[in-house]
Amino acid sequence: MSGVRVLVGTRKGAFVLTADGKRERWDVSGPHFAGWEIYHLKGSPADPNRLYASQSTGWFGQLIQRSNDGGKRWEPVGNKFVYDGVAGTHQWYDGTPHPWEFKRVWHLEPSLTDPDTIYAGVEDAGLFRSSDGGQSWQELPGLRGHGSGPSWQPGAGGLCLHTIILDPSRPDRMYIAISAAGAFRTDDGGKSWRPINHGLRSAHIPDPDAEVGHCVHHIAMHRARPGVLFMQKHWDVMRSDNAGDSWQEVSGNLPTDFGFAIEVHAHEPETVYVVPIKSDSEHFPPDGKLRVYRSKSGGNEWEALTKGLPQSDCYVNVLRDAMAVDTLDSCGVYFGTTGGQVYASADSGNGWNPIVRDLPGVLSVEVQTLS
Amino acid sequence: MILVVLPTHLRTLALVSGDVQIEVQGQATQRSVLDALETRYPMLRGTIRDQVTLERRPFLRFFACEEDLSHESPDAPLPEAVASGAEPFFIVGAIAGG
Numbered sequence: 001m002s003g004v005r006v007l008v009g010t011r012k013g014a015f016v017l018t019a020d021g022k023r024e025r026w027d028v029s030g031p032h033f034a035g036w037e038i039y040h041l042k043g044s045p046a047d048p049n050r051l052y053a054s055q056s057t058g059w060f061g062q063l064i065q066r067s068n069d070g071g072k073r074w075e076p077v078g079n080k081f082v083y084d085g086v087a088g089t090h091q092w093y094d095g096t097p098h099p100w101e102f103k104r105v106w107h108l109e110p111s112l113t114d115p116d117t118i119y120a121g122v123e124d125a126g127l128f129r130s131s132d133g134g135q136s137w138q139e140l141p142g143l144r145g146h147g148s149g150p151s152w153q154p155g156a157g158g159l160c161l162h163t164i165i166l167d168p169s170r171p172d173r174m175y176i177a178i179s180a181a182g183a184f185r186t187d188d189g190g191k192s193w194r195p196i197n198h199g200l201r202s203a204h205i206p207d208p209d210a211e212v213g214h215c216v217h218h219i220a221m222h223r224a225r226p227g228v229l230f231m232q233k234h235w236d237v238m239r240s241d242n243a244g245d246s247w248q249e250v251s252g253n254l255p256t257d258f259g260f261a262i263e264v265h266a267h268e269p270e271t272v273y274v275v276p277i278k279s280d281s282e283h284f285p286p287d288g289k290l291r292v293y294r295s296k297s298g299g300n301e302w303e304a305l306t307k308g309l310p311q312s313d314c315y316v317n318v319l320r321d322a323m324a325v326d327t328l329d330s331c332g333v334y335f336g337t338t339g340g341q342v343y344a345s346a347d348s349g350n351g352w353n354p355i356v357r358d359l360p361g362v363l364s365v366e367v368q369t370l371s
Numbered sequence: 372m373i374l375v376v377l378p379t380h381l382r383t384l385a386l387v388s389g390d391v392q393i394e395v396q397g398q399a400t401q402r403s404v405l406d407a408l409e410t411r412y413p414m415l416r417g418t419i420r421d422q423v424t425l426e427r428r429p430f431l432r433f434f435a436c437e438e439d440l441s442h443e444s445p446d447a448p449l450p451e452a453v454a455s456g457a458e459p460f461f462i463v464g465a466i467a468g469g
């Protein structure tokens with residue numbers, strides 16, 4: 001019997017939501033790590049019972065938790081994140097040099113093939129890898145050291161490496177994104193990196209089409225077509241058909257092209273989902289209506305998906321890592337809100353239902369499709 | 372034996388339900404107590420002090436005998452009442468609302 005497991009990171013703990021393939025009745029487990037911020041948790045594609053979670057607070061710092069049984073039991077593993085060599089400086093908000101300081105892990109990306117290998121995107125922006133199940137972590141220093149690192153500047157949420165995408169067809173290719181430096185790609189397993197921001201325009205930086213400095217919010221890729229990328233930038237929804245070498249805007253008829261989350265349908269590589277947010281100064285849906293927008297044409301033409309979602313007085317946000325899809329025949333789409341709701345659609349977004357309504361603010365949503 | 376009082380979250384992390392007793396070799400100082408605590412409960416590494424600099428995390432305090440010892444040298448001897456186990460060594464999280 002197929003089923004899904006939805007992994008939810010919140011401001012006050014982690015929750016595991018499970019259902020069978022119908023996705024009608026849900027079991028809610030949690031809070032795990034009650035009282036701690038769980039920025040992200042994700043399962044290994046190579047072993048669905050192997051989960052990793054990023055657990056932190058301002059008081060006690062960063063922990064990494066690992067589960068070998070699908071989230072029933074957890075054990076803390078390594079939490080020592082030390083930048084390689086002399087950490088150097090990046091720009092501070094006022095443009096002055098600021099030492100690189102580890103603050104937290106924003107995103108955990110398990111290897112596609114090895115349950116013991118996992119990547120961590122951290123603040124201040126850096127990429128770490130563990131090859132022993134999270135016990136020890138080593139930085140991939142080529143990213144910060146590729147040349148532009150000293151010019152990177154934090155976004156409002158910090159200088160965070162929040163997106164890691166592994167290319168299933170080319171094991172040495174990986175994409176990452178940093179707020180507010182932009183997107184980067186490696187083709188040699190993380191040894192060397194180059195910015196892939198050609199075509200982005202950002203009015204809030206001195207040179208709107210600079211090579212780095214763009215506040216990329218999130219990137220999504222379809223596994224069957226890894227050279228095609230979709231990006232939700234601070235403003236603008238973008239698309240690349242050449243692995244990030246160049247980007248074109250596909251915001252089209254969206255009511256606003258500001259937002260955080262972006263995701264691609266599991267079976268339709270041209271079907272893309274975003275949640276438009278009013279603006280960078282008003283982080284809530286336009287007109288108090290929570291609407292997911294879907295394009296079936298790879299962008300530009302978007303339709304509002306509203307069935308089952310609140311269409312008045314709704315002022316939540318949907319953060320960058322808080323949307324995911326399952327791979328069941330009828331693709332499920334899931335997202336969580338800062339108001340603590342997790343919505344699910346079992347029919348590609350046509351209709352939505354809340355799985356839970358009153359969790360702490362949701363920071364991340366990931367989905368595992370179980371056989 | 373030295374009695375250490377942990378904040379709630381660290382008790383949960385260390386899988387202990389109450390105060391913990393720590394055996395310290397040599398003189399009882401903040402450093403020797405924390406070294407012994409982290410040896411016995413390795414999951415606490417990095418949660419009380421930075422793993423590289425060994426500096427106290429900013430939102431934590433060390434109290435004992437009604438005194439704030441947070442700014443004392445980590446190698447300064449702890450009060451005799453703490454060293455003898457008569458008084459506990461408190462690791463306290465800053466109060467924050469919201």
